[in-house]
Amino acid sequence: ALLDNLKKYEGGKLYSQFEYIYLDSYQSLVDWYKKNPGRFVSLIVQDVDFTHTKSEQKLLRGTDLWKTPPKNFDERALQGFLIYGLLRSKPIDRFVPVLFVSSRIGLDTTRNFAEYLVYPGYGSCTFAPDYDQAENFYFRIAGMIDAFALRPLSTAQKEEWKDFHSMVLGRSRLMCYLVHEIERIAPTEATVIILGGPGVGKELVANVIHKKSYRYDPESKEKAKPLTVNIAALDRNLIEDELFGHERGAFTGATGMREGIFETAAGSTVFLDEIGDLSKEVQLKLLRTMEYKTIKRLGSSREIEVDFRVICATNRTIEQLQKSLRSDFYARLIQHCLLVPSMREKWADESYEVVENDIWELSSFFVEKMNNDPRIMGKIGLSNAVVKFLSKLAWEYVEGGNELFAGNIRTLRNLVERAYERCQYEGQKEISLGHIISTLGMMRLLERPPISPPTKELNIESVVGSLNLIEIEKRAISEALAKTGHNQTQAAELLNIHRDTLRKKMQEYGIG
Structure with a gap:
């Protein structure tokens, strides 16, 4: 019925804009995502009420989401919320917008799902009004699909x-x-x-x-x-x-x-x-x-x-x-x-083609920005071999094969900019694999932690020269005052004592 009404909505524009896929259970949703990695999912229209489902095997249990489900929880009438909870927590898809329909039970039950419905950083969810009937209901759903569906960027x-x-x-x-x-x-x-x-x-x-x-x-x-x-x-x-x-x-x-x-x-x-x-x-x-x-x-x-x-x-x-x-x-x-x-989060569910396209766009942007600097000797290009090499490194990083891009886009930008500088110095017209590999080797060398001999654990006596509490207290007060430019309020906060206590101690020890 929904698809039939979508064909009528605004002359069928919305119907032709998206591909609509019908799935009847949580398991079929999981299977679809596994078979279609990297597909652009714009919206999930999710039934809440599954009392019409005859097969018990297709239904989730409360224990699939919680160790101890809420008392008197209706697993059929609120099946859609169980599916949504696992969609976000597994996670199968944390960002796709979800439109809930057909809620037979009042929405006060959603408090059990609050951590998934409003968890910061997750995709949004919304609820279709349950007061519209028949054809008007489906047209309202069509309008909400039009408003909430994600669309690829133009x-x-x-x-x-x-x-x-x-x-x-x-x-x-x-x-x-x-x-x-x-x-x-x-x-x-x-x-x-x-x-x-x-x-x-x-x-x-x-x-x-x-x-x-x-x-x-x-x-x-x-x-x-x-x-x-x-x-x-x-x-x-x-x-x-x-x-x-x-x-x-x-x-x-x-x-x-x-x-x-x-x-x-x-x-x-x-x-x-x-x-x-x-x-x-x-x-x-x-x-x-x-x-x-x-x-x-x-x-x-x-x-x-x-x-x-x-x-x-x-x-x-x-x-x-x-x-x-x-x-x-x-x-x-x-x-x-x-x-x-992060780069790993952004590309985790994408195809290699998306990663390669994004690396090309990012690298070209960094090169173009440096080419626009009026102080450079001449404009420089970017070879396809460099883009493919960086894309393979990025793909390995996403798959957990290296930690090169732990600094995310900043690391990629630094890598391209240093290679650009090498290329400029050599008077070349295009950044080559040699420039990237040399830069990569230098970056890894600089990131390596320095080797230092093992040190003995410091103790108070070795630092202050005494275990006398008065001497230690005098030293702490003097250093706090010096660090704060003799601002007594800030020094007292640094020492975690009241300002009046600090003044009393200063008088007692003759600290000016």
């Missing part, structure tokens, strides 16, 4: 993203999903957290989100790009000052007022990189800032209204992030989550 889209955002998208389905999510979230005011390992391009994604929002203004220094703070690169004692600013006299050395990043970014976007490294105390202050759009400079009792959007990033996993963040701060951040896939 050549025009890829060119726009490459030219305007410096992002090479390639042909993988995960990059298509990422683009879809960026274009959905970017025009809103939502806080976004970007997940992904080192070198995948999280900051690049943050720049795209900003550019696709109304806050972008190429003529304004503050609005042309997000204002970035790398939390991991800052001294713990300086983070608050960097974020919120300070008043004159707020601490030793504060000779004037200084705006923090949120004030400076008025009307723009703040990008907080490595958000998982924030202390619990700063998380609490930042949560209030994000909730109420106000900041309080260090040393001030007055709150200031500010206008900004926050984009965060981390290379930690969701599980690691939950452990490192306050629960209320985590809940605030995770509402809109984007996963930037």
Whole structure:
């Protein structure tokens, strides 16, 4: 009935746009994915209610998903949720959008599936309204298919993203999903957290989100790009000052007022990189800032209204992030989550042809970018042999045969750029296998950890020269003061003691 109505929907345009495949059980879904690796799956329209299924062998049991299923769980009426849970958790496909239909039991039952339905980084799922009947129902489903189905990126889209955002998208389905999510979230005011390992391009994604929002203004220094703070690169004692600013006299050395990043970014976007490294105390202050759009400079009792959007990033996993963040701060951040896939994740379910195409597009982009530098002696090309060689290395990496691209796209870019420089130095017109192999050998040599003799475990006496507690305490206070420029508040925080206690100790030991 659905296919018959799809033929009528908008003159059959939607019917002819996709190939529709009917599968009647979880096992048939698994078998199809095994037989069709790399196929572009746009959407799964999933029945929830399987009471019409006569064969018990085709049905999943609650124990297939949980060790202890919920009491009174109706495995037939909620079979679709069991299939969905395994689809995401196995994982068979974590990113394909899923449209649920025919739910006979109220949606309050979905709480048992919350970890799969809303798990950050997974593909979206939605529910068809159950109040439409007959022909109107199927037309509503057709409209939802049209709205939620993933579509391969067009050549025009890829060119726009490459030219305007410096992002090479390639042909993988995960990059298509990422683009879809960026274009959905970017025009809103939502806080976004970007997940992904080192070198995948999280900051690049943050720049795209900003550019696709109304806050972008190429003529304004503050609005042309997000204002970035790398939390991991800052001294713990300086983070608050960097974020919120300070008043004159707020601490030793504060000779004037200084705006923090949120004030400076008025009307723009703040990008907080490595958000998982924030202390619990700063998380609490930042949560209030994000909730109420106000900041309080260090040393001030007055709150200031500010206008900004926050984009965060981390290379930690969701599980690691939950452990490192306050629960209320985590809940605030995770509402809109984007996963930037690693090279291994991006190509894990793709064919070798997709990998080779993407390597060619990426490598050509890096070469083209360097060719546009006016300081170069002459433009250089890229041989087909190099693309094939890099593609085989990338394919081996995806299959677990090497760890060359653990640094992801950053590693590939460095490899091509160093080979380009060798080619320029030799006055050649094309990057050859020799340039790549020589560069690869040098990169592996530099990445090899230095060999050092075994060292004895250090003890307190060997470092301080004494086990006298007074001497150790004096040494710790002096070093903390020196490290913080004699800022007593920051030194006390570093020593994990109260500022009054620090002052008392300084007087006791005669430390100025």
